[in-house]
Amino acid sequence: AQSVAQPEDQVNVAEGNPLTVKCTYSVSGNPYLFWYVQYPNRGLQFLLKYITGDNLVKGSYGFEAEFNKSQTSFHLKKPSALVSDSALYFCAVRDTTGGFKTIFGAGTRLFVKA
Amino acid sequence: SAVISQKPSRDICQRGTSLTIQCQVDSQVTMMFWYRQQPGQSLTLIATANQGSEATYESGFVIDKFPISRPNLTFSTLTVSNMSPEDSSIYLCSVGTRDTNTGELFFGEGSRLTVL
Numbered sequence A: 001a002q003s004v005a006q007p008e009d010q011v012n013v014a015e016g017n018p019l020t021v022k023c024t025y026s027v028s029g030n031p032y033l034f035w036y037v038q039y040p041n042r043g044l045q046f047l048l049k050y051i052t053g054d055n056l057v058k059g060s061y062g063f064e065a066e067f068n069k070s071q072t073s074f075h076l077k078k079p080s081a082l083v084s085d086s087a088l089y090f091c092a093v094r095d096t097t098g099g100f101k102t103i104f105g106a107g108t109r110l111f112v113k114a
Numbered sequence B: 001s002a003v004i005s006q007k008p009s010r011d012i013c014q015r016g017t018s019l020t021i022q023c024q025v026d027s028q029v030t031m032m033f034w035y036r037q038q039p040g041q042s043l044t045l046i047a048t049a050n051q052g053s054e055a056t057y058e059s060g061f062v063i064d065k066f067p068i069s070r071p072n073l074t075f076s077t078l079t080v081s082n083m084s085p086e087d088s089s090i091y092l093c094s095v096g097t098r099d100t101n102t103g104e105l106f107f108g109e110g111s112r113l114t115v116l
Helices: none
Strands: A003-005 A010-014 A019-021 A023-028 A029-037 A044-050 A056-058 A064-068 A072-076 A086-096 A110-112 B004-007 B010-013 B019-025 B031-037 B044-049 B068-072 B074-078 B091-094 B104-109 B109-113
Touching: A003 A086, A010 A019, A019 A110, A023 A072, A023 A086, A029 A072, A029 B104, A044 A064, A044 A072, A044 B104, A044 B109, A072 A086, B004 B091, B019 B031, B019 B091, B031 B074, B044 B068, B044 B074, B074 B091
Parallel strands: A010 A110, B010 B109
Antiparallel strands: A003 A023, A019 A072, A029 A044, A029 A086, A056 A064, A064 A072, A086 A110, B004 B019, B019 B074, B031 B044, B031 B091, B068 B074, B091 B104, B091 B109
């Protein structure tokens, strides 16, 4: 069965500092991995995904994520955080063996302090 | 990409009543899903809305409680039946715009239901 773990409920970072939001996954086959962001009172917005190829993927708003197969991780990163990055971030996984079912992690709330 | 409109955006409902949530997409999509996001929690897939056939429900969700319609490739409804306070959640419509499962999902802004 597929599962996703986001070990941190909340991440606090100062504006201008690098940020990392952690995600680990478990699937029976190869994974498709996604990050989404949710701003207050809004639906989820897609940030980036890993399907195949280069382990470092770049996405919207300067975010990037690194796929590490041996550690089954897909951590979200940004070199320099902005106050406007404060939001709820969800990691998600889909099993490549078939189907569109997407499993979401519990979410990590990011606070960027000015 | 896809633009998804959900109605209502929020509602306060009485215990025992039912409410239907509408999801309209600005383009034809193959894959359409309904998720539930309970307060402070992650998203849980309720069902896949299949055009022209019965929805496919996930474990723990049944058609009698969450009937779904999908009359065409741009529209779906989710009904929350015989509501109780435990049904207070945000309900999200989501679509996949690609026929392969490599595509990302697009979400509506959600329908926030409060059951008294």
